[in-house]
Each structure stands twice: as C-alpha cells, then as structure tokens.
Amino acid sequence: MKAITWHGKHDVRCDTVDDPAIVNPRDAIIRVTSTAICGSDLHLYDGYIPTMQKGDILGHEFMGEVVEVGPKSSLKTGQRVVVPFTISCGSCYHCSKTQYSACENANPADNQDIGREGYGHPMPGLFGYSHMTGGYAGGQAEYVRVPFSDVGPLVIPDESIPDDKVLFLSDILPTGWMAAENAEIEPGDTVAVWGCGPVGLFAVQSAFLMGAERVIAIDHFPRRLELARKFGAETVNFEESKVYEALMEMTGGIGPDAAIDCVGLEAHGAFADNIIDQIKASTFLGTDRIHAIRQVILATRKGGRVSMPAVYGGFVDKFPLGALMEKGLTLKTGQTHVQRYLQPLYAAIAEDKIDSTFLISHRMALEDGPLGYQKFHDEQDSYTKIVLKPGQAAGATAA
Structure with a gap:
C-alpha cells in the first residue's frame, strides 16, 4: 500500500x-x-x-x-x-x-x-x-x-x-472543545486564545458555545484571524500590536478571565525570549520555544484559568512559575x-x-x-x- x-x-x-x-x-x-x-x-x-x-x-x-x-x-x-x-x-x-x-x-x-x-x-x-x-x-x-x-x-x-x-x-474538534472546557468558561467571561490554527479556531468556536461573552483571538496570519472573526471573535495581530498591552486595554486593565494556549513549542515572532529559545533549540541547548505560554501566564487576570492543549515536548527555562503561583492561576493541560x-x-x-x-x-x-x-x-x-x-x-x- x-x-x-x-x-x-x-x-x-x-x-x-x-x-x-x-x-x-x-x-x-x-x-x-x-x-x-x-x-x-x-x-x-x-x-x-x-x-x-x-x-x-x-x-x-x-x-x-x-x-x-x-x-x-x-x-x-x-x-x-x-x-x-x-x-x-x-x-x-x-x-x-x-x-x-x-x-x-x-x-x-x-x-x-x-x-x-x-x-x-x-x-x-x-x-x-x-x-x-x-x-x-x-x-x-x-x-x-x-x-x-x-x-x-x-x-x-x-x-x-x-x-x-x-x-x-x-x-482537532474534541481537542478544541476540551481546551475550552479546561478553561472552565463561565457566562460573561472574556477568553483569550493564543494561536488560530485548527485547534485554536475550534477553541474559539467552542468558547462561544460554552457561554463566553467575548473571545479575543491572537495570531499573525490574516486569513486565520479572518476565520476567527467569522465566529465573532475580536482579534489581535501580534505583528501589529503588543499583545499584553492590547489585552490590558481591551479588558480595562484586568486581563482575560481565561486563556487558551494553542501555539505550543514552535512559537513565532521576533521577541527577545523567543529568539533566545530559537538559538538554544538550534544549538541543541534547549527544545521548546515557549513564548506563548509565558505571555499567557503574564496576561491572564489574577485568579484566572489557563488551558494548554498545545504540544510541548521537553524541559524549558524562564518559565514564569512565580507569576503562576502569585496570581493564583489554575493550569490544565494534557492530550x-x-x-x-x-x-x-x-x-x-x-x-x-x-x-x-x-x-x-x-x-x-x-x-x-x-x-x-x-x-x-x-x-x-x-x-x-x-x-x-x-x-x-x-x-x-x-x-
């Protein structure tokens, strides 16, 4: 065959x-x-x-x-x-x-x-x-x-x-659904979704079906952002706006109630931490480029929920563990x-x-x-x- x-x-x-x-x-x-x-x-x-x-x-x-x-x-x-x-x-x-x-x-x-x-x-x-x-x-x-x-x-x-x-x-459909479920979405919530690939787009759709009032989709590909808007999402192009600042402005300085990382270990973007991760990966000193989950943890409101359906494979550094703990965030992940x-x-x-x-x-x-x-x-x-x-x-x- x-x-x-x-x-x-x-x-x-x-x-x-x-x-x-x-x-x-x-x-x-x-x-x-x-x-x-x-x-x-x-x-x-x-x-x-x-x-x-x-x-x-x-x-x-x-x-x-x-x-x-x-x-x-x-x-x-x-x-x-x-x-x-x-x-x-x-x-x-x-x-x-x-x-x-x-x-x-x-x-x-x-x-x-x-x-x-x-x-x-x-x-x-x-x-x-x-x-x-x-x-x-x-x-x-x-x-x-x-x-x-x-x-x-x-x-x-x-x-x-x-x-x-x-x-x-x-x-990808049940993955996007479980991603939204793990975000423990409540009626009226603002949910941010990092990455508008197939899983991210299903997570956007699922979040609305679960009662989210607002969904903010983050990516840099125009076509994918357009597909997210089809379901009513607001969008942030990370090549045109600073994501953290945009989310703070869009949420009155509080941050999203829940965040979903659909990016994973190959994050894109010319960000300082991402460039360092890329150098480490290319020289076999590291594996994953974790810019997205770093940003997720820093942007999500205190007491918020983080869902991570994205694939990560190895050991990472500069993980904002202090922010995860001090802000009282809940993190759920898994296949x-x-x-x-x-x-x-x-x-x-x-x-x-x-x-x-x-x-x-x-x-x-x-x-x-x-x-x-x-x-x-x-x-x-x-x-x-x-x-x-x-x-x-x-x-x-x-x-």
Whole structure:
C-alpha cells in the first residue's frame, strides 16, 4: 500500500509499504477514505519530537471503512468509522475515569521506559507519533491497523454526512472543545486564545458555545484571524500590536478571565525570549520555544484559568512559575480524551450546531502528502487545513 513516511527533518515521502494485518483479537483494519495533516504533525516534520525512526508511517487524523476485524472487535466490515488519535484499552484505571489519553495499556511494554525516563510515567498510545507513544503506524495511508477497535472508533451510521463533516472528530474538534472546557468558561467571561490554527479556531468556536461573552483571538496570519472573526471573535495581530498591552486595554486593565494556549513549542515572532529559545533549540541547548505560554501566564487576570492543549515536548527555562503561583492561576493541560467527546460532538455536527468544515482549505491525493507538508509548513496563511484523499488523482485542489 501507499503511505506517508518520515525520514528525517523536512523529509517525508510517499512510500510503498507492507499492508497492515490483524495482530490482536480486538484489532480492525480500516481502509482510509480521508486523512489530514495536523499542526502537531509539523513538530515531527521539524524534527522536534524524539524517538521517530526512518520509515515510520505518519498521521493521526483519519477515518474510513472497516475491511477486516479480529474475533473480539465490536466493529463489522463495511461500517464507516472515525478513529480517535488516542489509543485506549477502555478498562484500565485511567480509562475507567474517562481519561482515555492516559491509558496504561495502549503503549507496548518495550516502549514504556522511553516516556518513564523523560516524563516520569509511560506515555499513552497514539497513532503515527513516535515510538515514545507506542510506535504505531499512522493513518496517512491507504490502510491502517486499529488496536482496541471495540473502544475507540465511532461508527457513522448516516451515509449522507460527508467525511469532511466528521473527520475532525478524530482530533482537532474534541481537542478544541476540551481546551475550552479546561478553561472552565463561565457566562460573561472574556477568553483569550493564543494561536488560530485548527485547534485554536475550534477553541474559539467552542468558547462561544460554552457561554463566553467575548473571545479575543491572537495570531499573525490574516486569513486565520479572518476565520476567527467569522465566529465573532475580536482579534489581535501580534505583528501589529503588543499583545499584553492590547489585552490590558481591551479588558480595562484586568486581563482575560481565561486563556487558551494553542501555539505550543514552535512559537513565532521576533521577541527577545523567543529568539533566545530559537538559538538554544538550534544549538541543541534547549527544545521548546515557549513564548506563548509565558505571555499567557503574564496576561491572564489574577485568579484566572489557563488551558494548554498545545504540544510541548521537553524541559524549558524562564518559565514564569512565580507569576503562576502569585496570581493564583489554575493550569490544565494534557492530550485529549477523545472518546469522551465523540458522541456529543457528533450529535452537535448532525444538528448543525458546530461548523466542522470551515477551515479546510485544500484537498490533495495521498501521493501529494509530501507537498502538503511543505505547503502547510511554509504557507500557513493560505493552507489552513489539508485533507488527503487516498485514491484521488494527484494535484492540489482548493476547497
């Protein structure tokens, strides 16, 4: 089969690889009908996430048709399913608490020491996202093996709902929703969202749905800021305004009630701290560029809430821990417990309460995946979201 594979920094390829096979009784094999390039995939593309190996199949946002099942799978051949990016057993301590992204059993034993050494505990199992998270083949492929298929996939019974409307249930929609939920939004709140990529834009939409009175979206790409305004957000372009000063002016000197960091470890901008972080990263003296979360903590009002769905990977310095403590801020973060949100968000999509397709800018053939990575990396203003379609003729198609 064809699949998008990682071979090093800025080197992804469309290779011919072995077809997946049933390994465990709860497995299923999915023929992928739609898959997407996620913003967090760019961290792999830029070489920031450790324990990737040459030839690893990428992709954690995908859906498709069930073509084969193990004897203990609850799925049936022919069913159309969306697959969460988190791999979860459904029965361990964390899964019993619906903390699916903290599953104890999804990451194979021979990979668990990697996370334990770096983070204190084994990492969860994720599709297509390094051997630290299980080394699972991802979904940017014609076929994919889905472990614990009786727990994760959501069956889409309504054939009239196109892939585009439900594909993002695999990751970015529930991630944006959980980001807003972790911000503990109350009616009348002012919520600031750093980063208007796909997760940030879903967080903007979710914040309004949860009762925020004002949402202030922060970015520097005009197209993304325009999309945020579509939902009623006020916007700050950090290349044109000083963010902290703008937020203080917009909130009467108090600061936002809640803030959501959707930027992560590759913050942009010619800021002194960011330049220092960039130098450290380029000389292997550091990993993450954390300008966004520094700014979030300093700008959020005293007693406010900070939600951090953004991906960070390593150890950082100049973290404003004193401000976090002295201001009495609450910080919530973590990978998304996707399975917790699938049914209610699917219902919201079916009832047209959530716009789930607005950010798709381009569709490409699977074989054009390497070009898609390059475009998504280099032209983020115009390439807001790329959907790859196995079987489609080569050539990018604007949405």
